[in-house]
Amino acid sequence: MIVTSAFSSGGRPAPGQPRLPTPPSGWPIGSYDTYEGAQRAVDHLADNEFAVADVTIVGVDLMLVERVIGRLSWGRVLGTGAVSGAWFGLFVGLLLGMFGGQGMNYAPILVGLIAGIAFGVIFAAISYASTKGRRDFSSASQLVAGRYDVLCQPRNAERGRDLLARLAMGSTRSDI
Numbered sequence: 001m002i003v004t005s006a007f008s009s010g011g012r013p014a015p016g017q018p019r020l021p022t023p024p025s026g027w028p029i030g031s032y033d034t035y036e037g038a039q040r041a042v043d044h045l046a047d048n049e050f051a052v053a054d055v056t057i058v059g060v061d062l063m064l065v066e067r068v069i070g071r072l073s074w075g076r077v078l079g080t081g082a083v084s085g086a087w088f089g090l091f092v093g094l095l096l097g098m099f100g101g102q103g104m105n106y107a108p109i110l111v112g113l114i115a116g117i118a119f120g121v122i123f124a125a126i127s128y129a130s131t132k133g134r135r136d137f138s139s140a141s142q143l144v145a146g147r148y149d150v151l152c153q154p155r156n157a158e159r160g161r162d163l164l165a166r167l168a169m170g171s172t173r174s175d176i
Helices: 036-046 074-097 107-130 152-170
Strands: 027-033 055-071 138-152
Touching: 027 036, 027 152, 036 055, 036 138, 036 152, 074 107, 138 152
Parallel strands: none
Antiparallel strands: 027 138, 055 138
16 A cells, blocks of 8 residues: 655645645545544455545544653753754764765764754753743644545445445445
């Protein structure tokens, strides 16, 4: 199964896709409580040689869910800043070492690593201090829908509805 996203086309929409955000079109052929269920339905349609280019999964009743991961402390903030700065500094140091002439030189790698750690710690400290204790926790946000509708263009909606009804009844064969 190939997974695509809005960012996978290199700035150009796929053939038949709108250039600007537009409301979805089509007739509802299925509704599911989870994205996994809607994805399973579309996969079932694809397995039965259905024209899945006519299908759209639409998340309805959107919610932004923020899950708290843990408490922030100065130690955690500075440690995270040091690690992220180290990775960036190591990357820059490697580039300078490889393209700095005279073969591979390890001095730029070490300087990049140390400078990255220093800048990472400084920027993390400034960022955390600017919150003044109003947000002493880390979290991850996720956009979730209350339900997921599968829409299909009218020309194939009836066949799609029949295939999904067979899926719901437990039959995966389309020749029944």
